[in-house]
Amino acid sequence: MDESGRRFLDAAGQAAVVSIGHGVPEIGHAMAEQSAQIAFAHTSQFHSEPAEKLAARLLALAPANFRNGGRVYFTCGGSEATETAIKMVRQYHVETGQAERYRVISRRQSYHGSTLGAMTVSGNVARRAPYAPLIPEWGHIAPCFCWHCPFGKTFPECELACAEDLETFVREHQTETAAAFIFEPVVGATLGAAVPPEGYVARIAEICRKHDILLVADEVMTGMGRTGKPFAVQHWGVEPDIILVGKGVASGYVPLGGVLASARVVEAIEGGSGAFMHGFTYQAHPVCTAAGNAVLDYLEAHQLFERVDPAGKNLREALSRLESHPHVGDIRGIGLLLGVEFVKDKATREPFPKSENIAEKIRQAAMADGVLTYPMQGCVDGHRGDHILLAPPFTISEQECALVAEALTSALRRVLPS
Ligand SMILES: Cc1ncc(COP(=O)(O)O)c(C=O)c1O
Numbered sequence: 384m385d386e387s388g389r390r391f392l393d394a395a396g397q398a399a400v401v402s403i404g405h406g407v408p409e410i411g412h413a414m415a416e417q418s419a420q421i422a423f424a425h426t427s428q429f430h431s432e433p434a435e436k437l438a439a440r441l442l443a444l445a446p447a448n449f450r451n452g453g454r455v456y457f458t459c460g461g462s463e464a465t466e467t468a469i470k471m472v473r474q475y476h477v478e479t480g481q482a483e484r485y486r487v488i489s490r491r492q493s494y495h496g497s498t499l500g501a502m503t504v505s506g507n508v509a510r511r512a513p514y515a516p517l518i519p520e521w522g523h524i525a526p527c528f529c530w531h532c533p534f535g536k537t538f539p540e541c542e543l544a545c546a547e548d549l550e551t552f553v554r555e556h557q558t559e560t561a562a563a564f565i566f567e568p569v570v571g572a573t574l575g576a577a578v579p580p581e582g583y584v585a586r587i588a589e590i591c592r593k594h595d596i597l598l599v600a601d602e603v604m605t606g607m608g609r610t611g612k613p614f615a616v617q618h619w620g621v622e623p624d625i626i627l628v629g630k631g632v633a634s635g636y637v638p639l640g641g642v643l644a645s646a647r648v649v650e651a652i653e654g655g656s657g658a659f660m661h662g663f664t665y666q667a668h669p670v671c672t673a674a675g676n677a678v679l680d681y682l683e684a685h686q687l688f689e690r691v692d693p694a695g696k697n698l699r700e701a702l703s704r705l706e707s708h709p710h711v712g713d714i715r716g717i718g719l720l721l722g723v724e725f726v727k728d729k730a731t732r733e734p735f736p737k738s739e740n741i742a743e744k745i746r747q748a749a750m751a752d753g754v755l756t757y758p759m760q761g762c763v764d765g766h767r768g769d770h771i772l773l774a775p776p777f778t779i780s781e782q783e784c785a786l787v788a789e790a791l792t793s794a795l796r797r798v799l800p801s
Pocket of ligand 1: 630
């Protein structure tokens with residue numbers, strides 16, 4: 384509700400953050416209770432019960448290689464999680480006698496955060512551009528984006544050329560210095576919920592194993608149930624070495640992120656120097672992790688993980704009425720992470736010129752009808768390509784899905800009359 388009392392339907396979970404809905408009082412109560420006991424204890428000397436508990440619960444939700452001997456490093460958000468992972472993979476290689484490995488390879492058209500290390504691995508052209516002189520180049524491979532395939536190919540005849548790009552890149556660019564590969568299993572903001580085709584994630588994991596490169600799944604947006612499983616990699620049965628969480632881990636109630644380290648990574652550091660050379664004052668904050676536990680309690684008590692798949696299908700079904708619009712190019716995604724791409728020419732998939740600012744205009748028009756969406760530009764080449772992201776709370780009802788579709792239909796009528 385805004386200051387004038389106007390109510391909005393949050394179809395974007397703000398930025399794919401809010402999973403349990405706004406204004407759930409239990410979360411604040413849990414935070415107050417923790418704060419009344421102890422709000423802060425420095426992790427150089429103390430563990431706290433809520434952080435230990437949340438770590439164990441996240442590891443239990445993760446793939447099998449995290450469950451016995453995995454650990455969690457809590458941060459204050461996604462960018463800090465990416466920074467932590469970059470240092471963690473570096474230390475892993477130092478501890479295992481491969482000190483020459485430091486480069487974290489990533490993909491073009493991806494986003495891993497806004498701090499300098501996170502920008503180094505990000506491939507989002509617009510967000511990197513002003514800071515280019517500050518950012519080292521560790522190597523970016525092709526995105527996995529079937530609707531605008533960077534190779535101009537079609538699945539399955541493409542034989543996963545975008546995954547093979549990692550193999551070629553690693554072979555041709557100082558294999559001995561490659562430390563890790565980081566990727567968003569479903570590319571969120573940058574590509575508007577681009578889901579990889581069958582076999583992609585498994586092939587990427589295979590290439591990483593072959594070259595002794597750690598696999599880091601950035602699940603800051605896709606994790607904690609957003610795609611219908613606790614972590615998106617679980618759709619493809621892949622076990623990364625590290626998983627990043629943020630956003631949904633506390634549903635926006637507090638700033639919280641985390642790095643899930645698998646047993647392999649933990650053992651290397653424990654069996655080596657014994658300590659990860661890293662730290663933030665506010666890591667594993669007792670009040671934030673208490674909020675994380677309360678959010679997870681709520682998700683479990685209301686069986687909200689289980690709601691994502693059917694609710695996502697309802698939303699997708701409601702959006703199908705947009706498909707016939709001449710400027711709706713593609714509706715894609717998985718679970719409650721959906722994207723709608725707007726194109727100038729449906730037959731050629733040609734985007735609108737950037738200056739027309741279509742995604743933002745759609746956002747404004749939908750907001751005028753009381754529905755919040757997340758607009759982005761650049762999915763085609765970093766500059767052109769307009770889409771909105773839909774990532775509502777898992778509580779979204781069938782009626783609310785219909786309202787979202789109605790608001791978008793009306794927004795399209797006003798912004799792009801056909
Ligand atoms: C996939 C991904 N990684 C990392 C981040 C950075 O997280 P934060 O904004 O919490 O620092 C984001 C934020 O949008 C994201 O979508």
